Amino acid sequence: MSTDQKLEAKYGLFTAVSMVIGQVIGSGIFFKVDDVLLATQGNTLAGLLGFLIVGISVVFAGISMANYAEILPQGGGILNYVNYRFGATASYFVGWMYMSLFYPALTAVLFTVSGIYIAHLLAEFMNFEPTNIHFVLIGFVNLGIFFFINIFRPKSSGIFQQMTTVLKVLPLIFIASLGILSLVKGNVSEVNTFTQIGTGVQNQSFILLVAASFIPISFAFDGWYIATQISGEIKNSSKNLPKALIIGTISVMVIYIAYYLGIVFRMSGEEIIQLKDTYITEFARKIASNSGALIMQLFIIISVLGTSNGLLLATIRVPYQFSDLEKSKKFLNLDKVNENTKMPVNSAIFGASLIVFYLAVYYISNTNAFFLEKNFDLSAIPIIFIYLVNGALFVGLFRLFKKKVFSRNLFFKKVMAVIAVLGIGVVLAGTFSAPNGMLYFVVNILFFLTGFLLIKKA
Structure with a gap:
């Protein structure tokens, strides 16, 4: 891409921190707690340790990713970091995975989740039982609405993003506060005090239960690195972005840990598993009757739509960015920008089509007996990909250390990188040992191999 034009540095440290928090905190934490406890077979302590381990891993990953932000202050983003460290071919394959799997699959999942919460809200007032077809159809309608807003009213889309960033944090803080108050007042039942380590209902070892929680928890923590995309627009980026x-x-x-404690101090693991994604509605109903449940649902719907729209913003632009990579073949005029809308419309249509494809995949995987028996989770596949990419970047730091690219705090940077690599290793090992873990990994490999179809010959 052309580097002749430089973006104006207009964002300070507070905005950069807000973006990191805003990109991570969204819908994942709301609809993944039941999946965490399903993975741990209702063992709330195993879920808590899962949040601690993955959370610590993400913190050290952020510290290590800051090394790339320090040396590439004007060229942010995972794709640029991969290109800098491993070259054009590696960045091509990462770009391919972004376009074909990572962004469209996650966006489809999030829009379907918006359908889940909207359908259950409507069921409060209408006489029907929400099913997967309702979830997917509502998600499809939401996708269509936000697609046209992003194409024809992009400023409105930006305002909606800013509004939801603030709103989605409020219920998390509220629920975390309730958990703390319950603990202080002694209103926590024995089953929720983590006094018994135990095992799962199938007598699975405690360590394996903790490891099984890594996949859904990793989904909830995903997105922290997206702030690197605006590194060229952050004031004193080499210092502020790492911070x-x-x-x-x-x-x-x-x-996240405070929110999780706030939930499990008032609801048992078995109850959350039984309620699935609606556990948060019933939680609100317990503490504030039907009106509280309604308000909580509205907050969550706004939060989910905000996250979905943020991912959609990226998904409809990724094909355009992919077509501009050095090793990418040109096709479907994805690099063409429409003169009227000033948007890469072909890229947007192609990205939206991929999302619709994954909406269908999501529906099939949640209704077909084969996938249901295996507890197949579409959202886990792209999360494994990004952990592999981040792990490669952290390992790649050691060659940069050897070449003395960094002049300050070299020992500290090495220690942090070692811990970050170990953290990635622990999470991936736990993921592969979990049910379907190897299947998700194989799917990633297959997608990676299909990238050879569009790579330019040397």
Whole structure:
């Protein structure tokens, strides 16, 4: 891409920190707690340790990613970091995975989740039982609405993003506060005090239960690195972006753990598993009757739509960015910008089409007996990909250390990188040992191999 034009540095440290927190905190924490406890077979302590381990891993990952932010202050983003460290071919394959799997699959999942919460809200007033077809169809409608807003009213989309960033943090803080008050007042039942380590209902070892929680928890923590995309627009980026990554990831870890405790102090693991994604509605109903449940649902719907729209913003632009990579073949005029809308419309249509494809995949995987028996989770596949990419970047730091690219705090940087690599290793090992873990990894490999179809011959 052309580097002749430089973006104006207009954002300070607070904005950068807010972006890290805002990109991570969204819908994942709301609809993944039941998946965490399903993975741990209702063992709330195993879920808590899972949040601690993944959270600490993310914090050290943020510290290590800050090294790239320090040496590439004007060229942010994972794709640029990969290109800098491993070259054009590696960045091509990461770009391919972004376009074909990572962004469209996650966006489809999030829009379907918006359908889940909207359908259950409507069921409060209408006489029907929400099913997967309702979830997907509502998600599809939401996708269409936000797609056209982003194409024809992009400023309105930006305002909506800013509004939801603030709103989605409020219920998390509220629920965390309730948990703390319950503990202080002694209103926590014995089953929720983590006094018994135990095992799962199938007598699975405690360590394996903790490891099984890594996949859904990793989804909830995903997105912290997206702030690197605006590094060229952050004032004193070489210092402020690293600070933002560190402060932001620590803040998210604290908020998530507090939220989790707030939930499990008032609801048992078995109850949350039984209620699935609606556990948060019933939680609100317990503490504030039907009106509280309604308000909580509205907050969550706004939060989910905000996160979905943020991912959609990226998804419709990724094909355009992919077509501009050095090793990418040109196709479907993805690099063309429409003169009227000033948007890469072909890229947007292609990205939206991929999202619709994954909406169909999500529906099939949640209704077909084969996938249901295996508890198949579409959202886990792209999360494994990004952990592999981040792990490669952290390992790649050691060659930069050897070449003395960094002039300050070299020993500290090495220690942090070692811990970050170990953290990634622990999370990936736990993921592979979990049910379907190897299947998700194989799917990633297959997608990676299909990238050879569009790579330019040397």
